[in-house]
Amino acid sequence: MHRILRKEDLTPSVHLLEIEAPAIARKAKAGQFVMVRLDEAGERIPLTLADWAPQAGSITLVFLEVGRETNMLAKLCAGDYLTDVAGPLGQPTHIEKFGTVVCVGGGVGVAAIAPIARSMNEAGNRVVSIMGARSSNLLFWEDRLKSVSHEFIVITDDGSHGRHGVVTQPLKEVLERAPGPDRVIAIGPAVMMKFCALTARPFSVKTIVSLNPIMVDGTGMCGSCRVSVAGQTRFACLDGPDFDAQDVDWDLLLNRLRTYADKEKQALEMWRRQCASAPAREGESSGHAQG
Amino acid sequence: MPRVDTHREPMPKLEPSARRETFEEVAVGYEQATAEHEASRCILCPRQPCVGGCPVGVDIPQFVKALREKDMPAAVRILKSKNSLPGICGRVCPQESQCERQCVIGKLGAPIAIGRLERYVADWEMAHGPVAAAAPTSSQPSGKRVAVVGSGPAGLTASADLAKSGHQVTIFESLHTPGGVLAYGIPEFRLPQRIVKTEVEYVCSLGVEMRLNWVVGKTITIDEILSDGYQAVFLGTGAGLPQFLNLPGENYGGIYSSNEFLTRINLMKAYLFPSYRTPINIGQVVAVIGGGNVAMDSARCALRSGAREVYLVYRRSRTEMPAREEEIENALEEGVIFKLLTNPRKFLGNDQGQVTGMECVEMELGEPDQSGRRRPVVKPGSEFVMKVDTVVVAVGTTPHPLVPSTTPGLTVSAHGTIAADEGSGQTTRPAVWAGGDATTGSATVISAMGAGRRAAAAIDHYLRKGTGG
Numbered sequence A: 001m002h003r004i005l006r007k008e009d010l011t012p013s014v015h016l017l018e019i020e021a022p023a024i025a026r027k028a029k030a031g032q033f034v035m036v037r038l039d040e041a042g043e044r045i046p047l048t049l050a051d052w053a054p055q056a057g058s059i060t061l062v063f064l065e066v067g068r069e070t071n072m073l074a075k076l077c078a079g080d081y082l083t084d085v086a087g088p089l090g091q092p093t094h095i096e097k098f099g100t101v102v103c104v105g106g107g108v109g110v111a112a113i114a115p116i117a118r119s120m121n122e123a124g125n126r127v128v129s130i131m132g133a134r135s136s137n138l139l140f141w142e143d144r145l146k147s148v149s150h151e152f153i154v155i156t157d158d159g160s161h162g163r164h165g166v167v168t169q170p171l172k173e174v175l176e177r178a179p180g181p182d183r184v185i186a187i188g189p190a191v192m193m194k195f196c197a198l199t200a201r202p203f204s205v206k207t208i209v210s211l212n213p214i215m216v217d218g219t220g221m222c223g224s225c226r227v228s229v230a231g232q233t234r235f236a237c238l239d240g241p242d243f244d245a246q247d248v249d250w251d252l253l254l255n256r257l258r259t260y261a262d263k264e265k266q267a268l269e270m271w272r273r274q275c276a277s278a279p280a281r282e283g284e285s286s287g288h289a290q291g
Numbered sequence B: 001m002p003r004v005d006t007h008r009e010p011m012p013k014l015e016p017s018a019r020r021e022t023f024e025e026v027a028v029g030y031e032q033a034t035a036e037h038e039a040s041r042c043i044l045c046p047r048q049p050c051v052g053g054c055p056v057g058v059d060i061p062q063f064v065k066a067l068r069e070k071d072m073p074a075a076v077r078i079l080k081s082k083n084s085l086p087g088i089c090g091r092v093c094p095q096e097s098q099c100e101r102q103c104v105i106g107k108l109g110a111p112i113a114i115g116r117l118e119r120y121v122a123d124w125e126m127a128h129g130p131v132a133a134a135a136p137t138s139s140q141p142s143g144k145r146v147a148v149v150g151s152g153p154a155g156l157t158a159s160a161d162l163a164k165s166g167h168q169v170t171i172f173e174s175l176h177t178p179g180g181v182l183a184y185g186i187p188e189f190r191l192p193q194r195i196v197k198t199e200v201e202y203v204c205s206l207g208v209e210m211r212l213n214w215v216v217g218k219t220i221t222i223d224e225i226l227s228d229g230y231q232a233v234f235l236g237t238g239a240g241l242p243q244f245l246n247l248p249g250e251n252y253g254g255i256y257s258s259n260e261f262l263t264r265i266n267l268m269k270a271y272l273f274p275s276y277r278t279p280i281n282i283g284q285v286v287a288v289i290g291g292g293n294v295a296m297d298s299a300r301c302a303l304r305s306g307a308r309e310v311y312l313v314y315r316r317s318r319t320e321m322p323a324r325e326e327e328i329e330n331a332l333e334e335g336v337i338f339k340l341l342t343n344p345r346k347f348l349g350n351d352q353g354q355v356t357g358m359e360c361v362e363m364e365l366g367e368p369d370q371s372g373r374r375r376p377v378v379k380p381g382s383e384f385v386m387k388v389d390t391v392v393v394a395v396g397t398t399p400h401p402l403v404p405s406t407t408p409g410l411t412v413s414a415h416g417t418i419a420a421d422e423g424s425g426q427t428t429r430p431a432v433w434a435g436g437d438a439t440t441g442s443a444t445v446i447s448a449m450g451a452g453r454r455a456a457a458a459i460d461h462y463l464r465k466g467t468g469g
């Protein structure tokens, strides 16, 4: 059982949970994730470590409401409990003094890129951060990312905040500079990472992405998370989630992400109906009951 | 010599037609009268060869005698003094090649159904409440702490024995439910989860601390465990890394490793979706590739989860199948269709990346190979396509690299198994022992338990004498 110490709504659909997890906080490194199971009937879902505090014994997770698990998570409050949290899993992001590093965060990926940008900064790199979202009401952690960056660009699809456009445009501009950056790290929706890879390709700068296939255990025992990288099958939870963007088979990743689309939709609708019929109970007691 | 009763009591089972609809246990268990009759067949031979066939040395004639004298608490105590997981073993031990194979009655007719009697005694205790344990051999607390990695049968047995010897034991388990393969692999209809839960609770009741969601190598390393005040470590990490066929198209959606398929169904209860929230895609036609117990379990799970047709695709013939005969019969009775001497060559998919078919070839049996089994060779020109919408690859697992790769000084073999002394389980790393599937590759529950017991004895010796095992 892991107590929720703090909840913050970063945007209407993106939420932050600070959770008691001393053993994980002690070992966490940028780029790693945890597997979370909300309650006895829950799915195990992967969420990136957005932050951690070894002294306080807590970790911070940031998630976007997409399906049933994340919608249910969004209902929890400080004082509630998560049944299971396991980690830190996956290989940490390779941090080193490369020179200039571009950190691209799209959507909820901003939460995952923030600790990487911070670590890259601490390692002595010049950090250029590019943060993107569909619209201004989906942006969060702008100050936090800015504070660890030497250069900071924010961009929205609809132009409601910062520049108008998508993250690949400023990425291309930074890549075209002379001298160009020494490394690019892009985290966000699979499609965004795919286009960042395409954008970076002509510049032959090492580009790292954090892949997000569907996972079950997150420890390498099931193969659900298999991705194809440089023609080889790899387990993202064990060998990744970071991989060289130029080697990733993006179509395979996108197809595998669709595997349960029908079932997920059905589950979300069923849950929404249940909430609608018993709104008060849901809001108040979910989670408390398991404490 | 008294006349020997060769009539072995059959195991009552659910009707095959009813089984397809439910995950309820297939084997119903003996009634009191049948159990007592079966027990009465045992001639309590003084040489008791059956005991030598059991890797944990259950005192078989003694518990059988107590059973037939209707002293059930005594039967429970005798059984549990050697076997901490009797309800599990009574169900899943391959008795025909262990204890029952050595039974003298087997030379005249059918051997005593030792496994079924063991199950009967364990189930009696579950129905009547726990029997006070026999006095532990040494209840003196030793003041020593032992860490056990993995809560499968090897880890549970080692923990129980170490706790009984007075050591303070902590189990580190990476999953959210204890039991190892007993929890995520073997399906409910062969081994109900309530049995696993009760027997795990029994082990914990001996004073063993269970830490779930601790992934050793990630959350904590062996080095950190040893410097955290634990004097010895037992690795019972199993053989949980799935193998694939490395064929084209194997990553299409709808193609599962048996580990993923069984984990979704058993551990995450995907067959109760959407009440339980982990999904699984089981189409109309399912192909399971393999011929072992894991393939049989996968095929039978697929049938129960609503598949119209389930094919078992195996490249040799029925004679070479490694699965237990009983499991093969159960699968056939339930309607699994065997496609023998057939091997997949590649997988076919649609534009959504989901599997739609499997290109196969027919095989013939050629010369015997190293294992002594006739080697399958491809029949030229025999290619054909099977239309399928779910595939389960059940071609084996190997030990997971996580602990070896994060533990300096631990040697692994070319097959990934942890090198350990066969008798004691001592590894190449001081203060670290290992046993079960982690050291042998996939084997059996009872052999893992035997290894856990031997390692516990060696660790106890090491902790008391301060010498290596």
Ligand SMILES: Cc1cc2nc3c(=O)[nH]c(=O)nc-3n(C[C@H](O)[C@H](O)[C@H](O)COP(=O)(O)OP(=O)(O)OC[C@H]3O[C@@H](n4cnc5c(N)ncnc54)[C@H](O)[C@@H]3O)c2cc1C
Residues within 6 Å of the ligand: A033, A043, A045, A046, A047, A048, A049, A062, A063, A064, A065, A066, A067, A068, A069, A070, A071, A108, A111, A112, A211, A212, A213, A214, A215, A241, A257, A258, A260, A261, A264, A265, A268
């Ligand atoms: C290593 C890793 C780290 C992640 N970190 C974060 C994070 O920090 N914050 C966050 O919000 N999300 C993160 N994700 C994605 C997150 O795990 C999924 O959004 C979550 O599992 C969805 O669960 P659900 O039941 O709410 O939705 P579901 O009902 O399961 O899915 C709804 C839809 O979301 C998409 N989806 C499902 N699973 C995933 C997935 N694993 N990745 C991307 N899309 C998916 C599918 O298109 C699906 O149709 C991460 C994924 C991985 C693999």
Ligand SMILES: Cc1cc2nc3c(=O)[nH]c(=O)nc-3n(C[C@H](O)[C@H](O)[C@H](O)COP(=O)(O)OP(=O)(O)OC[C@H]3O[C@@H](n4cnc5c(N)ncnc54)[C@H](O)[C@@H]3O)c2cc1C
Residues within 6 Å of the ligand: B092, B093, B094, B149, B150, B151, B152, B153, B154, B155, B172, B173, B174, B175, B178, B179, B180, B181, B182, B185, B186, B187, B214, B215, B216, B217, B236, B237, B238, B239, B240, B262, B293, B294, B297, B400, B402, B403, B435, B436, B437, B438, B442, B443, B444, B445, B446, B448
């Ligand atoms: C589907 C299936 C059916 C089977 N049927 C039978 C049968 O009928 N009869 C029979 O005798 N045998 C059967 N077997 C084989 C039997 O289950 C195994 O031989 C036995 O479980 C091995 O026990 P173990 O304790 O060595 O490992 P496991 O049972 O594999 O347990 C290992 C445990 O260690 C944990 N672990 C691994 N790595 C770490 C880590 N880094 N940190 C923390 N924890 C970790 C795992 O999560 C797991 O819980 C079957 C196997 C399968 C897969």
Ligand code: SF4
Residues within 6 Å of the ligand: B053, B054, B055, B056, B057, B058, B060, B083, B089, B090, B093, B095, B098, B099, B100, B114, B115, B118, B446
């Ligand atoms: S534990 Fe297994 S091998 Fe030993 S007596 Fe019981 S059924 Fe037989």
Ligand code: SF4
Residues within 6 Å of the ligand: B041, B042, B043, B044, B045, B048, B049, B050, B051, B060, B061, B102, B103, B104, B105, B112, B114
């Ligand atoms: S060998 Fe058979 S008959 Fe003899 S004691 Fe063992 S179970 Fe009984």
Ligand code: FES
Residues within 6 Å of the ligand: A214, A215, A216, A217, A218, A219, A220, A221, A222, A223, A224, A225, A226, A235, A236, A237, A238
């Ligand atoms: S999630 Fe199971 S192997 Fe990666």
